[in-house]
Each structure stands twice: as C-alpha cells, then as structure tokens.
Amino acid sequence: MTLFVDMDEVIADTYWAHIELYNQEFGEQLTLEECYGKEVWQCVPQERQESVRKHATRNGFFSMLKPIEGSQQILEQLVKHYDLYIASAAMQYPNSLKEKSDWLDDFFPFINWKNRILCGDKHILKGDILIDDRSYNLKNFNGRSLLFTSPHNVHSNGFERVNSWHEVAGKLI
Ligand SMILES: [Mg+2]
Numbered sequence: 001m002t003l004f005v006d007m008d009e010v011i012a013d014t015y016w017a018h019i020e021l022y023n024q025e026f027g028e029q030l031t032l033e034e035c036y037g038k039e040v041w042q043c044v045p046q047e048r049q050e051s052v053r054k055h056a057t058r059n060g061f062f063s064m065l066k067p068i069e070g071s072q073q074i075l076e077q078l079v080k081h082y083d084l085y086i087a088s089a090a091m092q093y094p095n096s097l098k099e100k101s102d103w104l105d106d107f108f109p110f111i112n113w114k115n116r117i118l119c120g121d122k123h124i125l126k127g128d129i130l131i132d133d134r135s136y137n138l139k140n141f142n143g144r145s146l147l148f149t150s151p152h153n154v155h156s157n158g159f160e161r162v163n164s165w166h167e168v169a170g171k172l173i
Helices: 014-026 046-053 071-081 096-107 165-172
Strands: 002-005 083-088 116-118 129-132 144-148 160-162
Touching: 002 071, 014 046, 071 083, 071 165, 096 116, 144 165, 160 165
Parallel strands: 002 083, 002 129, 083 116, 129 144, 144 160
Antiparallel strands: none
16 A cells, blocks of 8 residues: 655644744744644734745755654554655755755655655645645545644544544554
8 A cells, every 4th residue: 555644744843843933033932822723924923924934945944843743653663564655745845855855864764765755746646545734635635635633724624634643553553
C-alpha cells in the first residue's frame, strides 16, 4: 500500500514557528489556542499580517521547525508496513527545498531520498492513503484521506480525522 505523508503541520510544526517569530519580533504573547480555526496571520493586527505571511519565504524558516510529537517514532514503524512517501507542496516556497531535504535528513533519516516528493500541486499523487492537514489536498485524492488535526482545521468536517500520530498508529498499524 502506498502512503503519502504531508510535512507542514503533519510532521513539522509550522504554527509554533509562526507564533514564536511573531511574539519575538512584536513583543507579544499570542497563543496557539487563539489561532484555532484560523491561520496565524489572521490572528494578528492588520498592519502586521504581511510580516507573518512572509515568514515562510525567509531563509531558515523551515530549518527551525520542530517535529510534531510522535511523528518520528510512528513513521519509523510505518515505513516497515507501507510504501511510504513524504509529500510536500514545497514549490510554493522554492527556498524551502534544501531546508526541507536537510530537515528530513536530521529528523527522519530512515526515509530514503527516493521516498521524498517535494512537489507542486498534490493532485498528481495517486496512491492508497494521504495524511494531510489541508482539505483542498485531501478532496482531490482518490484514496483514503486522513485529516491531521492542526489549529486551522479544528472546525473542518467531512474527512476522517486523526488528532495525533498515536491515533494514526491505531488506525494504520
Ligand atoms: Mg500541511
């Protein structure tokens, strides 16, 4: 079985990084809970939104991300059961390609480079299972779609939801 796994907000914690950078630069105390149902840039005053929206274009942004809890341990198990590919729409931020590749080397060294798809639109993916936090990726997928919970999608319906990597393990192993 072919299993595709997204990066941002599935194995890499971008919300933490956006909030951390925003709080550092503006001396604020924005919390994750304040971002439920929204993008981080939507949670800040209008004159600061452009700054937050451009975080991902900065050199080093994707290098600073923390792995999502449990992702390393569970993916290390899943690679034994599935033809597993990391699938990230990395071309949205061309600067991210090298950083994402290095980040995978650091935190997911057991995923071979041949199993890393840094792509454009994910509709090109054909396989059995896709784990992603964005409903626009899941709705175009022809296999089983698992919505990985992220602050922005807590109110989304219509997909099989997984709240953590331990829940993924319960369903897929
Ligand atoms: Mg994502």
